[in-house]
Amino acid sequence: MALDEALLNAAAESPELAFFRTYEWTAPTLSLGYFQSIRQAEADPRWSGVAIVRRPTGGGAIWHHHEVTYALVLPVSHPSAQRGGTLYHEVHAAIAQTFLTQGIALMRRGEAAAPEERTRPFLCFQDRDAEDLVLTGSKVVGSAQRRRAGAVLQHGSILLAHSPTTPELPGAGDLADASTEKKGWSDRLRDRLPTALGLQPESHAVRAVDRQHARELEEQVYRTAAWNRRR
Numbered sequence: 001m002a003l004d005e006a007l008l009n010a011a012a013e014s015p016e017l018a019f020f021r022t023y024e025w026t027a028p029t030l031s032l033g034y035f036q037s038i039r040q041a042e043a044d045p046r047w048s049g050v051a052i053v054r055r056p057t058g059g060g061a062i063w064h065h066h067e068v069t070y071a072l073v074l075p076v077s078h079p080s081a082q083r084g085g086t087l088y089h090e091v092h093a094a095i096a097q098t099f100l101t102q103g104i105a106l107m108r109r110g111e112a113a114a115p116e117e118r119t120r121p122f123l124c125f126q127d128r129d130a131e132d133l134v135l136t137g138s139k140v141v142g143s144a145q146r147r148r149a150g151a152v153l154q155h156g157s158i159l160l161a162h163s164p165t166t167p168e169l170p171g172a173g174d175l176a177d178a179s180t181e182k183k184g185w186s187d188r189l190r191d192r193l194p195t196a197l198g199l200q201p202e203s204h205a206v207r208a209v210d211r212q213h214a215r216e217l218e219e220q221v222y223r224t225a226a227w228n229r230r231r
Helices: 004-013 040-044 084-100 182-196 206-221
Strands: 019-023 030-032 051-056 062-064 068-074 133-135 138-148 151-159
Touching: 004 019, 004 068, 004 138, 004 151, 004 206, 030 040, 040 051, 062 068, 062 206, 068 084, 068 182, 084 133, 084 138, 084 151, 084 182
Parallel strands: 030 051
Antiparallel strands: 019 068, 030 062, 068 151, 133 138, 138 151
């Protein structure tokens, strides 16, 4: 989370920069959406004792276990970043095409969003949004954004298989003959998604200045109770 925010800040300061990365988590972790109350997690015994962090992006909570997380950072000057809905649509279209190359057809849910005043489910993958990617009716890809002056960060999760902690949420490997090997999906997304957005990707290590900024954010923000319990 700290590195993703550091990259967001870097793109906000230098609009010639854009970043895309994928990752898995060293331990199964519950990430709360920026606006969610931690009391919702504390009310459910299955989240007792698990690692919890609050994302800088919105949306519902995600149980990061058998999934791939992506982070995309674009300057607001990029055509796809100027409207939030456009970026969701184009990124999810690229992910759907990536799955299609493996013979798996993901569909955009495409239903009109429900009124904002409705009670939203705690978990992202139980929510219903027009831009969700679904497989046989079950959500397997969801995303959320954080905008800052000059740049936008879009987080997303690609659910590959159900977790024993969330057996009600099947992944692509449960619903179709899809690989659940994370590295393979990360490589496929890396090769397709930036190009689909008109970017010319270059693989490189994170700059030292961004690593240092991420370390500061990690210690001062994401590892603190003040951040994770702020709601």
